[in-house]
Amino acid sequence: MSDSAVSNPARKREIFAWAMYDVANQAYTTVVISFIYSAFFVAYIVPDTATWQDAYWSIALIGSTLLAMAMSPWIGQRIDEGASKKRLLAWSTIVCALFTSALVFVSPGDVWLGVALILITNTAWMLGEAIISAFLPDIAARKNMGLISGLGWGVGYIGGLISMVLVTIIIVTADPETQTAGYISQNQWSMVAISVYFVLFALPTFFLLKDRRQPKVAAPQRLAWRESVNILKLARQQPVLLSFLMAFVFYMAGVQTVIKFIGIYSSGELGLTQADLIGVFLATQFSAFGGAIAFGFVEHKFGAKPTLFTVIGIWLVAIGAMYSLPTLVEMSGLSVATLFMGVALLAGTGIGAIQASSRSLVGQLTSSRHGGSSFGWWGVFNRLAMLLAATFGVVADIFSRQSALLMVIVFFVVGGLLLLRVPLAQGIRDAQVQDDQRNNS
Numbered sequence: 001m002s003d004s005a006v007s008n009p010a011r012k013r014e015i016f017a018w019a020m021y022d023v024a025n026q027a028y029t030t031v032v033i034s035f036i037y038s039a040f041f042v043a044y045i046v047p048d049t050a051t052w053q054d055a056y057w058s059i060a061l062i063g064s065t066l067l068a069m070a071m072s073p074w075i076g077q078r079i080d081e082g083a084s085k086k087r088l089l090a091w092s093t094i095v096c097a098l099f100t101s102a103l104v105f106v107s108p109g110d111v112w113l114g115v116a117l118i119l120i121t122n123t124a125w126m127l128g129e130a131i132i133s134a135f136l137p138d139i140a141a142r143k144n145m146g147l148i149s150g151l152g153w154g155v156g157y158i159g160g161l162i163s164m165v166l167v168t169i170i171i172v173t174a175d176p177e178t179q180t181a182g183y184i185s186q187n188q189w190s191m192v193a194i195s196v197y198f199v200l201f202a203l204p205t206f207f208l209l210k211d212r213r214q215p216k217v218a219a220p221q222r223l224a225w226r227e228s229v230n231i232l233k234l235a236r237q238q239p240v241l242l243s244f245l246m247a248f249v250f251y252m253a254g255v256q257t258v259i260k261f262i263g264i265y266s267s268g269e270l271g272l273t274q275a276d277l278i279g280v281f282l283a284t285q286f287s288a289f290g291g292a293i294a295f296g297f298v299e300h301k302f303g304a305k306p307t308l309f310t311v312i313g314i315w316l317v318a319i320g321a322m323y324s325l326p327t328l329v330e331m332s333g334l335s336v337a338t339l340f341m342g343v344a345l346l347a348g349t350g351i352g353a354i355q356a357s358s359r360s361l362v363g364q365l366t367s368s369r370h371g372g373s374s375f376g377w378w379g380v381f382n383r384l385a386m387l388l389a390a391t392f393g394v395v396a397d398i399f400s401r402q403s404a405l406l407m408v409i410v411f412f413v414v415g416g417l418l419l420l421r422v423p424l425a426q427g428i429r430d431a432q433v434q435d436d437q438r439n440n441s
Helices: 012-035 037-045 054-080 085-105 111-133 142-171 180-208 231-237 239-269 274-302 304-323 325-332 336-364 368-389 391-398 401-420 424-440
Strands: none
Touching: 012 037, 012 085, 012 111, 012 142, 012 180, 037 054, 037 111, 037 180, 054 085, 054 111, 054 368, 085 111, 085 180, 111 336, 111 368, 142 180, 142 274, 142 336, 142 424, 231 239, 231 368, 239 274, 239 304, 239 336, 239 368, 239 391, 239 401, 239 424, 274 304, 274 336, 304 325, 304 336, 304 401, 304 424, 325 336, 336 368, 336 424, 368 391, 368 424, 391 401
16 A cells, blocks of 8 residues: 555545554453463462463463464465454454353363463454554555554553452452452452443444455465465565564564563562552553654654664663662662562553554565565564563573563664564565555556
């Protein structure tokens, strides 16, 4: 789609509808994966006598990540062949919501049932994230992608806050010590509530967002799965995109490490209380919301590459401050909780901005011919970053959590150095030329 002559420009209501899916799906990852159900599963579904505790949850997450990595390029290829993005998104949403609501039947001891349901729901959620992102080139010109991507990612954090309030204040009210049965039941039924929330908030997406499929000149031959995951084909067709994704996987591994381990680090290493952790969560959500939107404007004004380097710089300062926290506490006289809150605000700004800018860049580097497969590969490298982030736990056990922070700094430095070598401006121009040629043919 050409910037100079957008054949079917998106209206504001379509941009709103697209952003609403971020509001909808954020509830699942915030409540089920990151904060509420994960802790509930380990504490109440897995028996106290089990040899493994956290490992069951890890099996579900690793399994779903590998499944999503295997399926994302194929889903993207299907989109490029003319499959309906909206229909694929509907399937991923229905599967995620339906099987999430089925968690109501997972009672203490039903470990493998819970693992199977989480594996299915998390796979569907990750595929949906890639599919909704593939709509971005349809609703935004290249010069506006950073702005719109930042808006969507930013309002998504509002969805996380709403869902947390829904579960922790309205639904789960029983005391886990004195009302254990009621507490378990409320956590089970909260999964039904999250499923309903997901579907309701996603409805504007399905009613208002148009599915702009490229007209087919000739009926394409459907490629086999093994062809869709051929990375050499990606290197030939979109070398700049592949170079960018190689940089993305490293700095995104740094981001994912903080997202996945900030709770463990803050409570286990710094000794923060539950109230402190809630404060950290709120701080990161609000700053991520502001960072995603603010840096969307920065990218619109100055371009993607300077924006990403600025955000990587923010991350290096934040992780460096976290590593130097004992020294900073001694020098400033402030409490650990106060200083860590400042670090969380800084890191939160980077969380929203770096993910929104990266999604925008995939769209800018992609011609309309390869829009689906490009975001499918983005999904693959995003999940690969998650697996790379998981090494933090191993390094922390061998050395210490504080020493493992140096590995996170290395992730960002390597990602930044690789990004230096990526000719982003040339890649964006090449994608634009391909679209212009296709529109004029």
